[in-house]
Amino acid sequence: MSTFELPCFDLAGFDLDRFVSETLAEDLGEGLPGGGRDVTAESVIPANARFTGVMDSRDAIRVAGLPVAAAFFRALDPDMQIDILVEEGAAVTPGTDLMRLSGNARAMLTAERSALNTVQHLSGIATMVRQYVDTMDNPDCTLLDTRKTIPGLRHLEKYAVRMGSGSNHRMGLWDAAMIKDNHILVAGNVGEAVRRARDAGVEDIICEVDRIDQIEPALAAGATRLLLDNMEPDTLREAVALVAGRVPTEASGGINLDTIKAKAATGVEFVSVGRLTQSAPAADIGLDFTPL
Missing domain, CATH: 3.90.1170.20 (Quinolinate phosphoribosyl transferase, N-terminal domain)
Structure with a gap:
């Protein structure tokens, strides 16, 4: 051997x-x-x-x-x-x-x-990551992990994701802005939240949107990636068409082995799955x- x-x-x-x-x-x-x-x-x-x-x-x-x-x-x-x-x-x-x-x-x-x-x-x-990659069966879509890691083990767990043929999302709070619903709640709206991050000099600004009508305000304000949260495949396709390649798109939420293939097939560049490290x-x- x-x-x-x-x-x-x-x-x-x-x-x-x-x-x-x-x-x-x-x-x-x-x-x-x-x-x-x-x-x-x-x-x-x-x-x-x-x-x-x-x-x-x-x-x-x-x-x-x-x-x-x-x-x-x-x-x-x-x-x-x-x-x-x-x-x-x-x-x-x-x-x-x-x-x-x-x-x-x-x-x-x-x-x-x-x-x-x-x-x-x-x-x-x-092993789980590879199972998701194989089930997704889509070379045009990249499987990502999330920050749902055990405290103290993030670097090792994200390394394991790579060993399973997945890729890493941001490593932590420092390497990209991710604007989610609570940030938007405080800022007042999607556009204002993204503008604040842009005006602070942040280069990578990922903005979570859970409605189609949030897409244009996020893009106009300077988002560099859109996280399409908890959208069904038909809505994901509509969102991808509306974005029209201006920024990368990511599907997230409600993704498991039963749903990943259909969601990855909508044209999104990325699919993120928290359970890869969480479960x-x-x-x-x-x-x-x-x-x-």
Whole structure:
């Protein structure tokens, strides 16, 4: 079986070492009375015991997160031998071996849960994203995630979206304005809300509209993308025709596996789905050890 070099896992805005350290510290109870250790591994497993282990998928999945899992094991045993057996984003069948490990048994057992939790969660997202992309079946429309992410995991979850062949919407509140109904409520109307963002020097202004009559005021004020919210396919087609290519359009709201194909077929450039990160089930991935 082929192996792959451990990649440099470098995500802008994400500190892998800090994430690994803080996750392990949480599991070990560092800073709590009696904490800072794995009482089970310490009491049952000799300090010099060595294990070999194989991480495998029990489901058909898209793989994401193996370099992060490797970092957990290496944090506790820098000399651990780790072979990654599949590429990130790969589609694998049930029973596929994903990673092979050899090293200190205590380190493996202590890092096991954190490593598995991460790969199960990220692979679950990547798998759901790929399911949506395949169901959409539209190369002219891009599937986007949203900001509906678990606090502290946004960069990893959006990475998993990319591994599933989706794309990322804005990363946070800082990289684009997204004017929604509550902003419009305070500003008074769509046009005024967009004008305020434009006058503040914001370059990317996404404006949510849920009615056809909001489109022209938003465009006239300077919106650079329209988010067509909770519109049925016939209304989406009407909206796309009215926009006539002046700015990109995005369908959002009420989109699931039953509706995505029809909504993507209306001519919108993007479809955004919050459940990709909000509701993806964990992939069934296991890790079995053998004493050396």
